[in-house]
Amino acid sequence: MVKKYKIQGLLYAMAGVLSLMLLIAACKEEKLGPSGEGTKPAVITDVSIRNVNGAAVLRYNIPDENTAYVLAEYESRSGVLRSIKSSRFKDSLKVDGFAAAGSYEVTLYAVNDGDVRSDPLKITVSPLEPPYKRMLESLVIESTFGGVIVSYDNPDTAALKVVLLTEEGGAEKLVESFGVTSKSGRLLSRGFESAERKFGLFVRDRYDNYSDTIYTSLTPLYEKQLDKSKFAELTLQGDFNTPNNSSRSRLSNIWDGITANGTNDDFFATVNGAGFPQTFSFDMGVTATLSRFKYYPRSESCCAYKNSPRYFEIWGSNVADGDWSNWTKIVDCEMLKPSGLPDGEYNSVDVAYVESGIDYEIPVGTPAYRYIRFKTLSVWSSGNIAIYELTFWGSE
Structure with a gap:
């Protein structure tokens, strides 16, 4: 009889362990769903928009705790899709990289831990003129000793590149690419003879947006x-x-x-x-x-x-x-x-x-x-x- 009870006890213990494993699996399955999906989050609400140069700042409410992060998808220029994520612990995100001022559709999603998205919320943002275009308008190129000097304003203190070109033998040639982050400054390029030549300037940003190129003919001042x-x-x-x-x-x-x-x-x-x-x-x-x-x-x-x-x-x-x-x-x-x-x-x-x-x-x-x-x-x-x-x- 003692042996029988021991076997029955062992069977009960094994059944208990199995039940616990099934319960854990059920809990996991309830969180992730049959295909790792889980419960769809509720839609983002109360979105406000602040349009700035080349970007827009969005503020919103996250309606439930089922959200792990907020996702914004949009085209920053034709054919270029960007996505921005923001943690559930923040109530805002910035959509940026827009190539020009104008109206753009942004789709917002609340996303859970299983990467399940809420229903989409479509909004329209209207970013102002982007920093790289603003800088182009400010560029002034002048002759200096042995070369040229370029003055610029960068009111957004954006990380930009000013690219200097020149014409040699009928072909366009890259001279220098200057990294710029300061609010204003002067860029100097030397090594030219004192003879008239054509120079070009354009600005690009870190999103691979390129400005138009402006051209001028200058004669660097003689130096020795x-x-x-x-x-x-x-x-x-x-x-x-x-x-x-x-x-x-x-x-x-x-x-x-x-x-x-x-x-x-x-x-x-x-x-x-x-x-x-x-x-x-x-x-x-x-x-x-x-x-x-x-x-x-x-x-x-x-x-x-x-x-x-x-x-x-x-x-x-x-x-x-x-x-x-x-x-x-x-x-x-x-x-x-x-x-x-x-x-x-x-x-x-x-x-x-x-x-x-x-x-x-x-x-x-x-x-x-x-x-x-x-x-x-x-x-x-x-x-x-x-x-x-x-x-x-x-x-x-």
């Missing part, structure tokens, strides 16, 4: 690298150009053509202790309208971010004396650190940036000057300055 053999040291009141290393690191080293990894005879370095600001001056040998210059800091790995001028100013004058009233500040400059590492740290990217030289633009319309004054406001560390080379471009 100034002849360093004409450069000469000046010693003006208030300047400090006392060289380090027993006069081996003298000022004339900054126009000897050696730009990196030399010896003390190849860069200019002052002795310690003069403090900052610290200035030195030189004669370019000609009166020139400057277009740009390249600064080569000391580039050895030990010193690239040590005694290189970090913040500095370039001043110009046609009077070779130390009276600051005869000098005009041309441009404020900063030596950057591309890696963004803290002071005292840098990597190979930073060293490559230094070794290739750092370009600075001279503002268009700057008068012609003969004498240059370099005013160091601060270095990265240390109590002196070190510079390999300065190279200037412009027209005499």
